[in-house]
Amino acid sequence: MTSQFHPSNGDPWPAPHHSEPVSGFVTVPGSKSLTARHLVIAALSSSPSRLSGALRSRDTDLMIEALRAMGTTIEGDGDDLTIIPAPLHGAHIDVGLAGTVFRFLAAVAALADGPVSFDGDAAMYARPIGPLLDGLEQLGVKITAGEGPRGRTLPLTVEGPASGSAVTVDASGSSQFVSALLLLAPHLPHGLTITHEGESVPSLPHVAMTVEALRRAGASIEESTDGPVSWTVAPGPLHPGHITVEPDLSNASPFLAAAVATGGTVTIPHWPAQTTQAGAHIVPILERMGATATLSDGNLTVTGPGSISGIDIDLRDAGELTPTVAALAALADSPSRLSGIAHLRGHETDRLAAIASEVTKLGGRCVETRDGLFIEPAPLHGGVVDSYEDHRMATFGAILGLVVPGISVIDIACTSKTLPDFPTMWEAITT
Template structure:
């Protein structure tokens, strides 16, 4: 939500404020990228950021880090700049899917030079305006490929008609979030046809954005209640939201937890029992590592599917989860689009996090129930929650639990 609000603010005519923004490496990279393009972004107030749009200019260099939002949301915006804008990032970022977006931008009239595999490093030759029009792409690798085009579209001369053609589109709730935020910003969006999104050209006035708590980021904390038989409350959980992380309520209930949503927030209580589940996680693929960690601690087999695209995330998450759960003594069958997990007694070992914040979350959850689980790197959690280790340690300490992942 913070990433989308920043992009919409940058292409608006008037100033915008972002209340309760996410403070993390991904959003810092987004603000730095917009500043490189000439936009004024003030983050002096932790609780309210101010964005004043200015003419977008180059030359500029944008570091995307490992952030899918930055590498997919800002190239369509860079086409509106005057001058060349280059993009590059962490080594793994060069392997993340980008080619369908690059090809669609070329169809829209943007000159783009891409790396040898059709992705990063990328140079967008901004000419100050973009024609837009009808764009067809296969976005089965990431819904962000569509969101990036839609977010910039109000500034394109013709707007856009984006058509997804290919295997089932993953993470559809994120696209609903994009559409709803575009409408809230004042854009005209028609998404009535399946896999077709039309955004009309128009001016956005700027507005105040209220950012919800990061529901996916809450997953390991709520799972902690389930695996320890304890209780955790995440304050401010919204009663209505487009965030796919809200599906945690259903998933944790199916595992055997009790979930209560009230005015304070969402409270999850574990019963001391963890049931196995079968789940299509295609809409909530970012939850897969934590859900897989819980499955490894269940008393029945589980099967997770619909997440083939997470092989192209920060790491190949399916292969990494299989490898690390096996390292702990688990029984895992790696499927093309998911995992089958049969519970076995687990033991402590080093858990490789692969520079992936979600893998670190999974290891932390298992470490609450299995002594001797050691994360090879916890700093990667800064991608979305820089103080994750401190928050985790504080939660464990306040509960009086005997330990956790090291």
């Protein structure tokens, strides 16, 4: 298959190799996805709010600085933030490599009193946003955008106001297109009905996360699956109050995978009994691959098997877990087929091409399929794993390095996108 992805730069990080089962108690910072949503909701609300346990990473700091540039007051340097909303004004936004900043604020910019321009890292130019821009134009928003390998992209300028109360969008490329419009919807004069048109929406738990966060702040949202999937949001003020952010379950997945890869045991505290985070899918996935998992008093403990079983699984609702699952599949004793993840070709890098390339480079057997990956057991050897400036590809390499000696990872610092101190946390469970 044709792929477009870009190798990263930086000195290789020697991935810790651990010939014995790992054992650790790992406290994971707050969810990036929840932090981003709550920040936007709070910035657009009708009263000040407080956010506790917020993730502070490159992505969330970019979101904070972008909202400040548009007029929102956000106080606090750590994970406890006070957000004081104000009318939005025109600004220039650096989105870095953060899809949430790029897509969420492209929609929110329609509420500003002047043009909002966007630019970011070179790799962001390959990330799709065209369907969202099409939807905003249906609402009368003026869009000026560049042309990239996947359609309209950076540099982008958005100029409102938005009008109308209905939009049709093809969200088959990213659930963030729906989430962005949902975040905008309560603030339009007549609310908004969003109808998805196209193949199924990937990562629907992320849409459910947006809906739940908005409802918690007071939004009225009706969902319909009778015919085309749609969401109808009534206009009205939001009052989030005090929000505590759950730990990031997707960021916990590499540490749990470390237990599976080595036959060890890892415990993650504060694991929610119920959540909209797609990262929660990691538990039944690991169990299907042979692990055991227990949840007691908020502590999730995963113990790895003697050998890892391959898996045939549709990851449509949890695509962000693909690099973690693929790393374990490359270490398994039977083949694995990961499907439902064609949309990963439009993430920080083309994750399907990147995984196939890196597994093959290390002596493994991994090929792309139409909508995923097929991985067969094969002995792996040491080598340099490229992260492609993608935090989840970096942790993919770290997982393999636990079992395969001589692996190093280029640009491990890119993990700061969502997990500011990953190398130290990783080394703590391997010493």
